[in-house]
Amino acid sequence: MPSLLSCFCFEAVMKRDGGELARPGATPAQAPEQPDSPPVKPRALPADAPTPGAPVITLHATPATLPLPDATACTPAVAGDEEQTGCSGSAPAVAEEDQLALALGDMPGESSVDAVSHPQQAPGAPVVQSAGPPAEEEPMVLPIPKFKTAKGSPHAATSSNLGQHPRLAPVRNSTISLAFTATSESRPGSPAARATLRPPAPKALVAALTNLNTAQPVDPVADLTVIRAAAVHTPDVLAPAMADLVPVLLHTMRAPRLGTARAAIQTFSDVFQSAATSPALSAAACAAVADDSTPSSSGLLALMQKATGSDINSKRISADANNCLITMVESLPAASLIQMVYNYCSSSKMHIRVRSKAAGLLAAVAYKTAATDLPAMDKPTMSTLLKAVEPLLEAGSACVVPVRKLVVVVYSAFIAQPALHVGPPAPGSPRKGNRRSLGGTSRSPSRDGGGSSTGSITSIHVPEDKDPRTKAEEAWAGFVRMNVQPPAAAVIAATVARDGPAGAELIEAAGAEGFQFSIPLPGSFHLHRGPAYRRTAAAMVKKNVGDLSAEQLAGKVVFVRADLNVPQNKETLAITDDTRIRASLPTIHYLSKAGARVVLSSHLGRPKGPEKKSSLEPVAKRMTELLGQEVALAPDCIGEEVKKAIAALQNGQVLLLENVRWHSEEEKNDPAFAKELAAGCDIFVNDAFGTAHRAHASTAGVADYLSPKVSGFLLKKELDYLVGAVESPKRPFAAIVGGSKVSSKIGVIESLLGKCDKLVMGGGMIFTFYKAQGLSVGGSLVEEDKLELAKELMEKAKAKGVEFVLPTDVVIADKFAADAANKVVPVTAIPDGWMGLDVGPESTEMIKKALSDCQTILWNGPMGVFEFPAFAAGTNGISHLLAELTSKGATTIIGGGDSVAAVEQAGLAEKMSHISTGGGASLELLEGKVLPGVACLDDA
Ligand SMILES: Nc1ncnc2c1ncn2[C@@H]1O[C@H](COP(=O)(O)OP(=O)(O)OP(=O)(O)O)[C@@H](O)[C@H]1O
Ligand SMILES: O=C(O)[C@H](O)COP(=O)(O)O
Numbered sequence: 001m002p003s004l005l006s007c008f009c010f011e012a013v014m015k016r017d018g019g020e021l022a023r024p025g026a027t028p029a030q031a032p033e034q035p036d037s038p039p040v041k042p043r044a045l046p047a048d049a050p051t052p053g054a055p056v057i058t059l060h061a062t063p064a065t066l067p068l069p070d071a072t073a074c075t076p077a078v079a080g081d082e083e084q085t086g087c088s089g090s091a092p093a094v095a096e097e098d099q100l101a102l103a104l105g106d107m108p109g110e111s112s113v114d115a116v117s118h119p120q121q122a123p124g125a126p127v128v129q130s131a132g133p134p135a136e137e138e139p140m141v142l143p144i145p146k147f148k149t150a151k152g153s154p155h156a157a158t159s160s161n162l163g164q165h166p167r168l169a170p171v172r173n174s175t176i177s178l179a180f181t182a183t184s185e186s187r188p189g190s191p192a193a194r195a196t197l198r199p200p201a202p203k204a205l206v207a208a209l210t211n212l213n214t215a216q217p218v219d220p221v222a223d224l225t226v227i228r229a230a231a232v233h234t235p236d237v238l239a240p241a242m243a244d245l246v247p248v249l250l251h252t253m254r255a256p257r258l259g260t261a262r263a264a265i266q267t268f269s270d271v272f273q274s275a276a277t278s279p280a281l282s283a284a285a286c287a288a289v290a291d292d293s294t295p296s297s298s299g300l301l302a303l304m305q306k307a308t309g310s311d312i313n314s315k316r317i318s319a320d321a322n323n324c325l326i327t328m329v330e331s332l333p334a335a336s337l338i339q340m341v342y343n344y345c346s347s348s349k350m351h352i353r354v355r356s357k358a359a360g361l362l363a364a365v366a367y368k369t370a371a372t373d374l375p376a377m378d379k380p381t382m383s384t385l386l387k388a389v390e391p392l393l394e395a396g397s398a399c400v401v402p403v404r405k406l407v408v409v410v411y412s413a414f415i416a417q418p419a420l421h422v423g424p425p426a427p428g429s430p431r432k433g434n435r436r437s438l439g440g441t442s443r444s445p446s447r448d449g450g451g452s453s454t455g456s457i458t459s460i461h462v463p464e465d466k467d468p469r470t471k472a473e474e475a476w477a478g479f480v481r482m483n484v485q486p487p488a489a490a491v492i493a494a495t496v497a498r499d500g501p502a503g504a505e506l507i508e509a510a511g512a513e514g515f516q517f518s519i520p521l522p523g524s525f526h527l528h529r530g531p532a533y534r535r536t537a538a539a540m541v542k543k544n545v546g547d548l549s550a551e552q553l554a555g556k557v558v559f560v561r562a563d564l565n566v567p568q569n570k571e572t573l574a575i576t577d578d579t580r581i582r583a584s585l586p587t588i589h590y591l592s593k594a595g596a597r598v599v600l601s602s603h604l605g606r607p608k609g610p611e612k613k614s615s616l617e618p619v620a621k622r623m624t625e626l627l628g629q630e631v632a633l634a635p636d637c638i639g640e641e642v643k644k645a646i647a648a649l650q651n652g653q654v655l656l657l658e659n660v661r662w663h664s665e666e667e668k669n670d671p672a673f674a675k676e677l678a679a680g681c682d683i684f685v686n687d688a689f690g691t692a693h694r695a696h697a698s699t700a701g702v703a704d705y706l707s708p709k710v711s712g713f714l715l716k717k718e719l720d721y722l723v724g725a726v727e728s729p730k731r732p733f734a735a736i737v738g739g740s741k742v743s744s745k746i747g748v749i750e751s752l753l754g755k756c757d758k759l760v761m762g763g764g765m766i767f768t769f770y771k772a773q774g775l776s777v778g779g780s781l782v783e784e785d786k787l788e789l790a791k792e793l794m795e796k797a798k799a800k801g802v803e804f805v806l807p808t809d810v811v812i813a814d815k816f817a818a819d820a821a822n823k824v825v826p827v828t829a830i831p832d833g834w835m836g837l838d839v840g841p842e843s844t845e846m847i848k849k850a851l852s853d854c855q856t857i858l859w860n861g862p863m864g865v866f867e868f869p870a871f872a873a874g875t876n877g878i879s880h881l882l883a884e885l886t887s888k889g890a891t892t893i894i895g896g897g898d899s900v901a902a903v904e905q906a907g908l909a910e911k912m913s914h915i916s917t918g919g920g921a922s923l924e925l926l927e928g929k930v931l932p933g934v935a936c937l938d939d940a
Contacts, residue, residue, distance in 0.1 A: 194232045194270065194273070197225075197228055197229040197232045197233070198229060198233075199229060199233040199234070200226045200229040200230050200233070200234075204226045205226055205227070205230050205234075205237070207223075207226075208222075208223035208224075208226035208227055209223075209227070209241050209245070211223045212224075212227070212245065212248045212252075220252055220255070220260050220263065220264070221259060221260060221263045224249075224252070224263040224264060224266070224267045225263070227245070227267050227270075227271075228266060228267045228270045231267065231270040231271045231273075231274045231281070232270060232274060235271075235274040235275070235277065235278035235280070235281040236278050236280045236281060238271070238274075238281055239278065239280040239281045239283070239284040239285075240284065242271075242281065242284035242285050242287070242288045243284065243287070243288050245271075245288075246268075246271075246285060246288035246289055247288070249264045249267055249268045249271075250264075250268075250303070251264075252264035253265055253268070253303050253321075258317055261317065262316070262317050262320055265303060265317070265320045265321050265324050266320060266324070268303070268324055268328070269320070269323060269324035269327050269328070271285050272285060272324070272327045272328045272331040273327055273331075275331045276331065282331060285331070286331065289328065303321050303324060303325060542710065542711045542716075542934060542937040542938065542939060542940055543708060543709075543710040543711070543937060543938040543939065543940045544710055544711050544712075544713070544716050544940070545587055545590060545591065545685050545687075545710050545711065545712050545713065546590070546713065546716075547710065547940070548594075548683070548708065548710065549594075550593075550594040550595060553591060553594035553595060553596040553683070554594060554595035554596065554651060555595060555596075555597070555651055556596050556597065556682045556683055557596070557597045557599060557646060557649065557680060557681045557682050557683070558591050558596045558597065558598055558599065558681065558682065558683045558684075558685055559599050559601065559677070559678060559681040559683065559684050559685070559702060559706060560587060560588065560591065560598055560599065560600050560601065560685045560686075560687060560712065561601050561602070561684075561685070561686045561687065561688045561691070561698050561699055561702070561933070562580075562584040562587075562588075562600055562601070562602050562687050562688050562712070562714075563580055563584070563602060563603075563687075563688035563689065563690035563691045563917060563918070564580055564581055564584065564600075564602035564604065564616065564619045564623075565580065565602065565603055565604050565605065565690065565691070565897055566578060566579075566580050566581060566604070566619065566897065567867075567897055567898050567901045568618065573613060573618055574618065575618050575619070575622055576867070576901055576905075577897070577900065577901030577904050577905070578622055578626070579897075579900050579901070579904060579909075579915065579917065580690065580897060580917050581619060581622055581623055581626060582626060583714050583917050584687055584712070584714060585623075585626060585627060586712075586713040586714065587685060587687045587712035587713045587714060588600065588623075588627060588654060589627065590713065591685070592627075592629070592652045592653070592654060593652070595651040595652055596651070596652070596683075597646075597649035597650065597651060597652075597653055597655075598649075598653070598654040598655065599646055599649070599655050599657060599680075599681055600631070600654060600655065600656045600657065601637060601656075601657045601660050601677065601698050602616060602619070602656075602657075602659070602660065602688070603659055603660050603661040603666070603691065603696075603698075604616055604619065604659050604661070605659075605661070606661065607659060607661050607662060609662055609664075610636075610658075610659075610662040611662075614659050614661070614662070615658065615659060616633060616656055616657075616658055616659050617633055619656065620632070620633040620656045623654075623656065627654065629652075629653075629654065630653075630654075631654045631655075631656050632645070632653075632654070632655050632656065633655075633656050633658065634655055634656065634657045634658055635658060636657070636658045636662070637657035637658050637659070637660045637662070637663065637677060637698075638663070638673070638676045638677060638679075642657065643679060643680055646680040646681070647680060660677070660696075660697070660698045665697060666696050666697045666698060667694070667696050668697075669695050669696050669697050669700065669701045670697055670701070671697075671701060671704065673697045673701070674697035674698070674701030674702045674704060674705060675704075675705050677697060677698055677701075677702050678702045678705035678706050681702075681706055682706065683706055683707070683708055683709070683710070684702055684703050684706035684707075684708070684709040684710070684937075685709075685710055685711070685712045686699060686703075686709070686710075686711055686712060686715055686933050686934070686936075686937060687711070687712025687713065687714045687715050688715070688933060689714055689715045689718040689719070689916070689917050689918045689921055689933075690896075690897065690917045690918040690919065690920075690921055691918075691921065691933060692715065692918065692921050692931040692932070692933030692934050693918070693920055693921040693924040693925075693931050693932070693933070694932065694933065695932035695933075699932065699933040699936075700932040700933055700935070700936040703936035703937065704936075707938075708938050709936060709937045709938050710937055710938060711934070711937055714917065715933075715934070718916055718917065718918060718921075718922075719925075719934065721893075721914050721916075722893065722914070722916060722922055722925055722926070723925070725856065725891055725893060725913075725914065729755075729855070729856035729891070730855035730856050730890075730891060731757055731855055731856070732757040732758060732853055732854045732855060732856075733755065733756050733757050733758075733854065733855070733856040733857075733858075734756055734757065734758035734759070734760060734850070734851055734854040734856070734857045734858070735752045735755075735756045735758075735759055735760070735857075735858045735859075735860075735923075735926070736760040736761075736762060736847075736851075736857065736858070736859040736860070736861075736863075736878065737749060737752070737759070737760070737761060737762070737763075737765055737860055737861055737923075738761070738762030738763025738764070738765055738766075738859075738860070738861030738862050738863050738864075738875075738899075739763045739764065739765065739860065739861025739862055739896065739898060739899065739919070740763060740764040740781060740861070741861070741919075741920065742764055742765050742768055742781060742782075742783045742786065743783050743785075743786060744920060745765065745860070745861065745920065745923060746765065746768065746783065746786050746789060746790065746793075747789070748923045748924065748926075749793050750793060750796065751926075752923075752926070753793070753796055753797055753800055753802050754800070755926065756802060757802065757803065757854075758802065758803040758804075758805060758850055758851070758854065759797065759802055759803070759804050759805065760805040760847050760850060760851065761804070761805065761806050761807065762807065762839050762847075762861065762862070762863035762864070762874065762878070763861045763862055763863055763864060764780070764781035765861065766806060766807055766810075766827075766836070766839070767780035767781055767782045767836060768781075768782050768783045768786050768787060768790045769790045769793075769794065769806055770806075770827055770830075771784075771787055771790075772787040772788070772790035772791045772794070773791075773794075775827060775828055775830070776830060776832070777830050777835075777836065778812070778830045778831055778832050778833060778834045778835055778836070779832075779833060779834065779835040780812075780830065780835045780836040781835070794806075803850060805846065805847055805850045807827065807839040807840065807843030807846070807847070808826060808827055808840070808842055808843050808846065809824055809825065809826050809827060809839070809840030809841070809842045809843050810824070810825060810827055810830065810836035810837075810838065810839060810840050810843070811823070811824050811836070811837060811838035811839070811840055811864065811870070811871055811873070811874070812824075812825055812830055812831075812834040812835060812836050812837065813834065813835055813836075813837045813870075813871070814833065814834055815835075816835065816837070816865075817868070818867075818868040818869070818870065820837075820868075820870070822837070822870050822871070824840045824841065825840075837864050837865045837868070837870075837871040838863060838864025838865065838866075838870075838871035838872070838873060838874045838875070839863045839864060839874035840874075841873070843874070844863075844873065844874050844877040844878070847877075847878065847881075848877065848878075848881050851881060851882075851885065852881075852885070854885070854890060855889070855890050855891065856890065856891045856892075856893075857882060857885065857890060857891070857892050857893070858893045858895065858922070858923075858926065859878065859882065859892070859893070859894050859895070859899060860894075860895045860896045860899055860919045860920075860922060860923055861896060861898070861899055861919065862875040862898055862899055862902045863875045863877075863878055866898075866902045866905065872902075872905075875902045875906075876902075876906050879902060879903050879906040879908045880906070880908065882894070882903075882908075882911075882912060883908045883911035883912065886911055886912055886913055887911065890913075891913045891914075892912045892913045892914070893912070893913060893914045893916055893922070894909075894912050894914070894915050894916065895916035895917075895918050895919045895921075895922035895923070896916075896918070896919020896920070896922075897917075897919060898919075899919060900915050900916070900917070903915070
């Protein structure tokens with residue numbers, strides 16, 4: 001299944017962004033290294049380029065020749081709405097905001113900050129007087145959608161061709177209706193706000209561009225204020241700087257300091273606002289944004305996230321971002337917008353989820369503002385957009401919503417195109433579709449009365465009263481005549497039809513084109529082997545540590561991320577299962593033998609900070625025994641002592657760093673922390689399959705600072721096995737999901753529903769489902785905020801015909817302890833004060849029966865608290881059944897630290913087809929998600 005194989009994208013880009021620009025005061029020579037300096041594109045230096053190290057600007061005019069109003073040289077710029085600032089280079093430090101309050105959505109002192117007039121303000125300086133926040137946010141009235149005909153004359157879209165369409169309306173109302181409401185007064189770039197900006201001094205503009213472009217220590221708000229003023233008063237002058245300035249602005253939007261981020265958003269907005277009056281600025285800005293496949297894309301995504309309030313709960317910044325997006329989309333020609341969507345979808349530099357989210361959001365904004373002249377698009381542009389959908393499809397169901405949004409945009413273009421209609425193809429024109437497979441008939445695609453053969457059919461007109469099958473046929477016919485790629489055509493057509501047998505027939509039709517294609521409507525799409533599969537399969541091969549020779553490794557310091565997160569006895573901290581340690585040995589042994597100096601890193605548990613019980617000390621001991629050589633334990637994973645210990649390593653020696661999760665920056669994938677982790681190391685080997693689904697500093701972030709970056713033997717082995725086994729499973733295919741990580745695994749169930757024939761629930765997972773059904777679960781493990789999801793999942797399973805096996809009886813306990821009193825009760829009779837800690841005997845029998853004919857079984861998460869013998873029967877029962885089924889030819893895969901421990905404890909590990917060190921990771925792989933720990937590695 002290609003969706004599995006399309007898990008390998010690059011997230012490094014995201015890790016680098018987000019840093020804050022340097023503070024004013026320091027000279028360039030004194031400036032500290034900027035790990036997260038803005039992504040200024042490398043450019044060829046002109047003949048008269050300054051010497052290396054000197055500031056480089058890309059404004060191709062000298063200050064003396066700039067056609068700017070005469071004004072004083074660098075004058076202190078004035079406060080942004082939330083930060084005070086001064087003249088760049090000599091200004092006082094930017095005032096800190098109350099970030100905590102902002103994060104809570106409260107804006108303390110907002111109005112007082114707005115009212116601040118800068119004490120150092122001098123005549124001639126650009127002045128910003130914020131209009132201040134309006135008393136109440138009111139929804140911005142969006143323009144009535146205006147579409148152009150193919151000839152370019154605008155006409156208003158009508159409710160019959162947009163809003164009331166049965167397929168569009170629900171999507172618009174749900175997924176498309178993002179929080180795109182804002183206050184028109186607060187809209188950056190509004191005439192009132194812009195009128196407060198005075199013309200900038202030429203020198204100040206040059207200085208600001210220089211500062212921003214060279215990432216010198218600057219006060220970004222001061223510089224951005226100057227740029228804003230230039231955007232308003234001298235937009236043509238600013239145009240040549242756009243190629244470099246846009247990435248800087250996008251980068252700065254990610255600054256942790258909200259005032260800085262907001263200043264960048266406002267500047268971006270001003271640039272696009274002025275684009276309306278300056279064709280030169282417009283062209284340059286659009287080109288720079290459309291070319292946004294650089295690391296700065298994550299900046300644009302940050303803007304979108306802010307607009308939807310998904311990354312920061314600050315109303316003002318959200319309103320600004322909202323308006324900025326709308327301004328930008330309104331300014332962009334459709335082709336640029338399409339290009340951006342396409343860039344997002346196809347950029348291999350970004351995480352697939354980031355890409356799809358960005359593409360979907362852009363499409364949604366475009367649709368909401370109706371600013372794009374999609375119906376006027378020519379065929380190549382339309383094809384480009386449709387092709388953009390494909391990588392998302394390959395990424396599987398994680399991308400369903402963005403795909404839907406794109407589909408809506410594309411489809412709206414078709415149905416709003418009155419000049420064109422469906423008809424038979426021109427004689428002799430290539431026929432890509434397979435009409436026969438669409439139900440085996442030879443019905444004409446023009447049976448909606450769309451008419452006679454025009455010979456150049458480019459659209460589909462699907463009346464609302466058609467049945468799904470007819471809609472699908474007509475959609476399909478229209479798309480294939482536009483030479484649209486079959487998968488995209490099929491998905492779009494099927495989305496139009498949404499359900500019914502048409503979907504199945506489209507699968508056949510696509511199959512006839514060489515694509516095996518299944519659309520388990522209305523949920524997820526997934527492709528099977530075909531050209532698309534082969535493409536992604538080729539792209540997934542990563543360089544392996546075995547590709548590095550002893551010569552390349554000898555004397556090198558190799559940072560190895562392993563998953564040594566082993567189960568432990570909660571009281572004695574003794575390791576209860578060392579599978580993960582043993583599994584990591586081949587890589588360490590290979591490196592050590594080759595003369596490398598091995599710096600080993602891992603997490604253990606989910607600690608909140610340094611604590612004895614999550615120390616890797618027991619792991620270091622056990623590894624020393626198993627490896628047959630000393631594995632020293634560093635006191636921490638970063639810091640001076642650690643640096644010394646690394647520097648003291650001899651060839652072949654192994655140093656284990658302390659629990660990397662003692663630092664909260666690890667899980668935030670903080671770039672500075674990742675850089676610190678990588679300090680003193682040369683090469684990155686990721687062997688932590690169990691943690692490869694986490695985009696953390698030690699699993700993905702460090703890859704930005706080390707090269708080469710390769711997979712370890714374990715990671716490779718896991719991928720080779722799991723991808724092969726679940727890509728085309730022998731059926732019936734069942735998944736068993738149990739354990740205690742309910743919130744992180746319940747979401748996986750949705751995509752499992754699209755892949756498995758049977759789904760068995762166990763462990764702590766089941767009680768959320770019971771509660772969702774209105775049952776009382778006593779003190780059992782429940783995720784209250786997942787009750788709705790649980791309900792939906794049960795309904796979806798039913799709709800999809802997936803056998804959803806939920807235990808009917810449970811073993812309950814009066815406390816969470818090995819010596820707790822226990823009894824078996826039906827799930828309808830769990831008394832208050834008792835908690836379910838295992839599935840009951842009746843359920844175990846039921847599960848055994850359900851699994852007995854399965855040919856592939858993936859198990860993650862024990863059925864109960866197997867660590868306590870009184871609650872281990874369910875887990876042991878399933879372990880024995882799987883061992884037996886394996887002996888009869890079934891493929892059994894056990895994944896997860898505790899699940900493997902349970903099977904080991906039962907002495908049955910050897911009898912399973914594959915013991916995977918990854919629980920969540922193997923589920924996410926099955927789900928078709930990107931594994932960031934793999935994506936960041938070098939391609940083979
Ligand atoms: N009904 C239950 N209530 C509470 N805890 C449970 C219950 N059933 C099982 N567990 C606990 O779940 C834990 C394992 O869950 P977990 O989801 O971590 O599985 P895993 O196999 O380790 O997978 P992963 O590697 O993804 O963490 C075990 O420690 C077990 O005691
Ligand atoms: O046990 C696991 O699944 C891995 O070690 C990852 O742990 P996490 O779920 O705490 O990230």
